[in-house]
Amino acid sequence: MSNIQALTGDGSVANAMRQINPDVVAVYPITPQTEIAQEFASFVSDGLVDTELINVESEHSAMSACVGASASGARVMTATSANGLALMWEIVYIAASMRLPIVMPVVNRALSGPINIHCDHSDCMGARDSGWIQVHSENAQEAYDNTIQAVRIGEQEKVRLPVMVNLDGFILSHGMERVELLDDAEATKFIGELKTQYPLLDVDHPVTYGPLDLYDYYFEHKRQQVEAMENVLEVITSVGEEFGKLTGRKYGIMEKYKLDDAEVAAVALGSTNGTAQAAVDELREEGIRAGLLKLRVFRPFPVKEIVEALSNAKHVAIFDRSISFGGFGGPLFTEIRSAFLGNDKIPATANYIYGLGGRDINVEDIKTVYKNLTSGKSETVNYVNVRE
Amino acid sequence: MRKEKGWKEIPEGGLIVEPGNAREYNTGSWRSSRPIRDEEKCTNCLICWIYCPDSSIIVKDNEIVEIDLEHCKGCGICATECPVKAIKMVPEGEAE
The missing domain is CATH 3.40.50.970 (Thiamin diphosphate (ThDP)-binding fold, Pyr/PP domains)
Structure with missing residues (x-):
């Protein structure tokens, strides 16, 4: 009941x-x-x-x-x-x-x-x-x-x-x-x-x-x-x-959304995953094989599971809603990127730092990230929606 | 020297799960100078026994019988408090 x-x-x-x-x-x-x-x-x-x-x-x-x-x-x-x-x-x-x-x-x-x-x-x-x-x-x-x-x-x-x-x-x-x-x-x-x-x-x-x-x-x-x-x-x-x-609500370490055959994938924590799922749906309608890895557990960091889940993707955008000043990208990015070292298949990864201090991220923003990944427009570390 | 245990053998979280085991910790190894008691001068007033923070003044039948050097850290409080100056602190290298 x-x-x-x-x-x-x-x-x-x-x-x-x-x-x-x-x-x-x-x-x-x-x-x-x-x-x-x-x-x-x-x-x-x-x-x-x-x-x-x-x-x-x-x-x-x-x-x-x-x-x-x-x-x-x-x-x-x-x-x-x-x-x-x-x-x-x-x-x-x-x-x-x-x-x-x-x-x-x-x-x-x-x-x-x-x-x-x-x-x-x-x-x-x-x-x-x-x-x-x-x-x-x-x-x-x-x-x-x-x-x-x-x-x-x-x-x-x-x-x-x-x-x-x-x-x-x-x-x-x-x-x-x-x-x-x-x-x-x-x-x-x-x-x-x-x-x-x-x-x-x-x-x-x-x-x-x-x-x-x-x-x-x-x-x-x-x-x-x-x-x-x-x-x-x-x-x-x-x-x-x-x-x-x-x-009826089963939980695991992560949730894969349309990830199995995805060419371009993203990883995020928290509420952004809701927005990202809508972006994935729209991208799929446009013929882009997009997928999402919603990470539920950050500590302990599920290295093996993340590598398995993302190995088949060619490009992966890693969304960080925090920043490590003077570091090499956000914490999720650096850990996922290093998790792939030594793996047979290593996708191209790019970091998207977003949403600091409550800055909104919407479906269009996330779709743009996926598209930039494949068109070579992404840097190693990118800042979403920050004004120049 | 006691053999130190591995991480699988000790209680989690740094807990000490049994009481009364401070005795097992040989704090005497910290000592740089040693209290030497002059039995001639000592009146067995037991002020040192009261002050010793490590319970290292061993008393039997109201008389000091020894100083427990396994646990005495050499703080010198006994020597300072002794009213008849019967205890002096001697650097470890010079003590026998």
Whole structure:
């Protein structure tokens, strides 16, 4: 039994949180995440959840409260955006290092400055080496579905890592869509109980979290984090399949759209994939064999799967909604391009940096990218819709 | 020297999952100078025992019997606090 509602992306995430019913949620407002915290706070006030809601004085404190609560053995969530994520930076790494399966929706927004509240991926991309799992959502439905699944993924015994559920600021967070929610009881059953490991509140088995870890063991603990990440893709796939059986919406690491026989392909994260699918449809009508790889999981980076999916394309446009100043293109570009090294078939790749600070990208813009790829008009790194 | 364990053998996340194992950490290897106690001068007032941050002053029947050099970091607090100056810090190279 599903429950169809008109919800914004933030509203859909807040409803996922209501069904997850975390033991502890630490909140601090930041646009465009604020509506998640706001709506969830009303669920707390209305007695719809059992959550201990902690109003903190900053995002650094929000993530610190999450670390403490998660180590104590609680199921814990928070949500943030851009500068909020930047402020919690130190503790973001600590959460992953301590192997605490905190789930955090990140409503993607440009990092200042100049100050900007609109969508790009400069926030989450900065955290790509922090040890968190990072999944992206194309629409409000996926933001809801990803949040529910994130709990299961992060808490798996062979994973035990925190998860960032990314959704594009304003485009998804404030746009209202038709969203199918799970029946509350079904959601509870799917999510299941948290199996704690070494909870601090188990006073009969005292443990120490966060001791000094120098050159003799620190590296071994980092190696363990690598191993946990290596287990993630398999877990994401099995949780996504199980979710599919329950809802009819099966999830994997990526989604291929008309990619199998595509000559020209594109790769993107998040809401741009909706626009790109429309562009692919129109290009196909014009006789251009276009395809799209919608990447759902950025961390861990699915090297093998990406190479397999794109090997048959002649040209690939890689869309980055963030920039690496002084680097060689955006983060998605550099990783995909290097993933192909040593492969038999290597498509020509070009980077398209777009949408910074919420700059729109429309169907025509994306069609132009596909056409430029084959007509030799593309540089290695290109900037979409920026004025000269 | 204890053999250091590999990444598959240790608890995840840098956790210490059993209490009371600071004893296994040989902090004595950090020491650059060693406390030497003059038994003639020592009155067994046990002020050093109170102050020692590493519980390295070993007492039996109200008398100091030894200094635990496996764990003494050589901080010198005992020598500073001793009211009768019965403890002096000697550089490790010069100590026997």
